[in-house]
Amino acid sequence: MGLFSSSTQTIPTSGEVPNHIAVIMDGNGRWARKRFLPRVAGHKRGVETVRDLVKQCAKLNVKFLTLFAFSSENWRRPDDEVSFLMGLFMDALKREVAKLHENNIRLVLIGDRSRFNDELVKQIKASEELTAKNTGLTLTIAANYGGRWDILQATNRMITENPSKTGPFTEEDLAPHLAMCYAPEPDLFIRTGGEKRISNFLLWQLAYTEFYFTDTLWPDFDEEAFQAAITSYQQRERRFGRTSEQLTNA
Numbered sequence: 098m099g100l101f102s103s104s105t106q107t108i109p110t111s112g113e114v115p116n117h118i119a120v121i122m123d124g125n126g127r128w129a130r131k132r133f134l135p136r137v138a139g140h141k142r143g144v145e146t147v148r149d150l151v152k153q154c155a156k157l158n159v160k161f162l163t164l165f166a167f168s169s170e171n172w173r174r175p176d177d178e179v180s181f182l183m184g185l186f187m188d189a190l191k192r193e194v195a196k197l198h199e200n201n202i203r204l205v206l207i208g209d210r211s212r213f214n215d216e217l218v219k220q221i222k223a224s225e226e227l228t229a230k231n232t233g234l235t236l237t238i239a240a241n242y243g244g245r246w247d248i249l250q251a252t253n254r255m256i257t258e259n260p261s262k263t264g265p266f267t268e269e270d271l272a273p274h275l276a277m278c279y280a281p282e283p284d285l286f287i288r289t290g291g292e293k294r295i296s297n298f299l300l301w302q303l304a305y306t307e308f309y310f311t312d313t314l315w316p317d318f319d320e321e322a323f324q325a326a327i328t329s330y331q332q333r334e335r336r337f338g339r340t341s342e343q344l345t346n347a
């Protein structure tokens with residue numbers, strides 16, 4: 098096993114502040130439509146929310162923040178929206194990476210890069226390399242990411258990298274090949290925009306994560322809304338399969 102243990106193999110310790118927060122940033126299109134603006138205006142505004150949230154997480158000493166920016170199913174959207182999103186991603190990387198680096202933030206991208214254009218792939222690689230040794234917050238952007246894609250690519254790599262090994266395989270065999278093997282499992286999952294589903298986000302890693310859903314649309318998800326999510330998390334009892342009595346007697 099790598100750096101981090103699995104919640105189903107060992108009971109994790111958790112503190113007041115979540116160590117890893119994973120977010121589905123949803124509701125940009127509806128935010129824009131409410132204002133009679135094109136959907137893409139909501140995406141543009143959503144980038145500002147990302148900037149603020151990164152700051153707040155760094156201040157709170159959250160170690161890992163993972164943001165779902167584009168799902169493997171989002172290619173089904175109209176072509177012009179998809180290309181706007183790709184352009185926005187490229188611009189945001191170019192514009193923000195120096196500041197991330199200044200703030201000791203490590204940037205990592207998870208997802209299938211094979212459908213991105215060469216320029217974007219190069220920009221992603223350069224941004225990751227520049228910030229690779231930073232020791233503050235790890236900001237992971239999930240782009241062209243799907244939970245099923247992740248489990249399958251990990252399985253395939255596990256097999257091709259050890260061709261002589263046959264099953265039965267264990268969690269320890271698979272886990273190092275998952276896209277986010279460098280991070281512990283998320284403590285808190287937040288979805289804005291009112292939908293109550295995972296939409297093929299981190300299927301493996303959310304096994305024991307606390308879920309928080311809010312109707313607030315992503316561009317409106319401000320410091321107060323984030324604090325409400327943290328407060329809700331702090332009121333949860335994380336049992337990992339045990340009874341409440343076992344926790345209080347421990």
Ligand code: IPE
Nearest residue numbers: 122123124125126127128166
């Ligand atoms: C989330 O906002 C951003 C992406 C999926 C890229 P949406 O674009 O899904 O906004 P709604 O859900 O249509 O309001």
Ligand code: IPE
Nearest residue numbers: 121122123165166167168296
């Ligand atoms: C999930 O949002 C993906 C991202 C936020 C990137 P969607 O808006 O695509 O999810 P569905 O289609 O409503 O499930």
Ligand code: MG
Nearest residue numbers: 123124125290
């Ligand atoms: Mg949506």
